Amino acid sequence: MLTPASHLVRWRLLWISEMEAADLAGNRLRFERVIWIVLDSVGIGELPDAADYGDVGRDTLGHIARSRALKLPNLVRLGLANIKPLAHLEPPARAAGCFGKGATHSPGKDTTTGHWEMAGIWLAQAFPVYPQGFPAELIAQFEKQIGRRTIGNKPASGTEIIKELGEEHVRTGFPIVYTSGDSVFQIATHEDVIPVPELYRMCEIARKLLDGPNRVGRVIARPFTGAPGNFRRTERRHDYAVEPPRPMLMDALVERGVPIFGVGKIHDIYNGRGVDDYATTKNNVDGMAKLDEALVKRPAGLIFANLVDFDMLYGHRKDVEGFAKSLEEFDALLGPFLTKLGPGDLIMITADHGCDPDPVNPTTDHSREYVPIVTYGPEAASGVNLGVRATLADMGQTIAENFGARILHGESFLKSIAG
Numbered sequence: 001m002l003t004p005a006s007h008l009v010r011w012r013l014l015w016i017s018e019m020e021a022a023d024l025a026g027n028r029l030r031f032e033r034v035i036w037i038v039l040d041s042v043g044i045g046e047l048p049d050a051a052d053y054g055d056v057g058r059d060t061l062g063h064i065a066r067s068r069a070l071k072l073p074n075l076v077r078l079g080l081a082n083i084k085p086l087a088h089l090e091p092p093a094r095a096a097g098c099f100g101k102g103a104t105h106s107p108g109k110d111t112t113t114g115h116w117e118m119a120g121i122w123l124a125q126a127f128p129v130y131p132q133g134f135p136a137e138l139i140a141q142f143e144k145q146i147g148r149r150t151i152g153n154k155p156a157s158g159t160e161i162i163k164e165l166g167e168e169h170v171r172t173g174f175p176i177v178y179t180s181g182d183s184v185f186q187i188a189t190h191e192d193v194i195p196v197p198e199l200y201r202m203c204e205i206a207r208k209l210l211d212g213p214n215r216v217g218r219v220i221a222r223p224f225t226g227a228p229g230n231f232r233r234t235e236r237r238h239d240y241a242v243e244p245p246r247p248m249l250m251d252a253l254v255e256r257g258v259p260i261f262g263v264g265k266i267h268d269i270y271n272g273r274g275v276d277d278y279a280t281t282k283n284n285v286d287g288m289a290k291l292d293e294a295l296v297k298r299p300a301g302l303i304f305a306n307l308v309d310f311d312m313l314y315g316h317r318k319d320v321e322g323f324a325k326s327l328e329e330f331d332a333l334l335g336p337f338l339t340k341l342g343p344g345d346l347i348m349i350t351a352d353h354g355c356d357p358d359p360v361n362p363t364t365d366h367s368r369e370y371v372p373i374v375t376y377g378p379e380a381a382s383g384v385n386l387g388v389r390a391t392l393a394d395m396g397q398t399i400a401e402n403f404g405a406r407i408l409h410g411e412s413f414l415k416s417i418a419g
Helices: 004-024 060-067 073-078 111-118 136-146 158-172 196-209 249-255 284-297 309-315 320-339 393-402
Strands: 033-039 098-102 151-155 176-179 184-190 218-225 238-241 260-263 277-279 301-307 345-350 371-376 385-389
Touching (some): 073 320, 073 371, 111 393, 136 196, 151 158, 158 176, 158 184, 158 218, 184 196, 249 260, 249 393, 260 284, 345 393
Parallel strands (some): 033 301, 098 385, 151 176, 260 301
Antiparallel strands (some): 098 371, 176 184, 345 371
């Protein structure tokens, strides 16, 4: 079995041979390392079909920018404010990076749909959602297999549901089952009542049951701790996603021997397929720290990260100011990170959907929005407007082409950003 180090050596030898072959063909591969960062839920305005989702007027970044002056000097320098007018943010005459926005081709507006499309997977139909809770017969099957009754079974905020039902759960030992506006089956349990390994076992049972017409995008373990009135969710969340269809970006990169490192929930979203190694994260600050470490330890291949705080802590909780501060926090960490990039590096910053926290919106659901696309590299092109991309798969196709591969969907913009 190859160790991670020997795998990297083997890949770098393959990379050199591919570069030589491409040079001979007059088409030199451009970037040795790509760092792809998904700012979870940071949408940039409604899609043309937003009315089909009840999302007319949704604009995550636009509404946050209008709430107050944001301090985002690094994102603005790279081209974020060149994508579209954002209140209080002045776009540079020439951005240091390239910029555009991407539309979601697939139906839906959730994490799985967005990330799968980035990897080249188009869905024929959206994953099912349960605004009235899950069918009684499904819950009965689940209870029979776990040997316990459940409580909840309704859409709810994760923090609010444990406030409401946490004490009853502690008293009875019945796990809390809930969903949201997204295609998720979530199970919340107190770590002192149901040990985390047992919670994970319950999620594995649920994942097997949730197939066919009830094939939700993700089953999510939501452990929490603390006393009544002071419950808090822990970092031992675990997602059980549907197995992605083949082929996708990670499959194509594996065939080329490209190493892939996941940060945050990337490993869970793709069921670990093609991801050589990964690091879980506690929050966005920890995620950026893991990316810093990866820059030192992983000199080539794809580093793929999801930063979830925007969505989990602020979008779904309709916390506009918290969302704004989180964007500023990321921007402050991005500045030093950019200085560590080498001549063979490319960073691509995007999102998977929107989650507009504007209080005028009646729900806490995700929103059907364009996502920003910003790229930068010390020797990459600058100031290029990538326009409106018809599918998020354009990003995956760009990365695939860079490493000498192709995926089923998407149009690469590698030539535009290569410099």
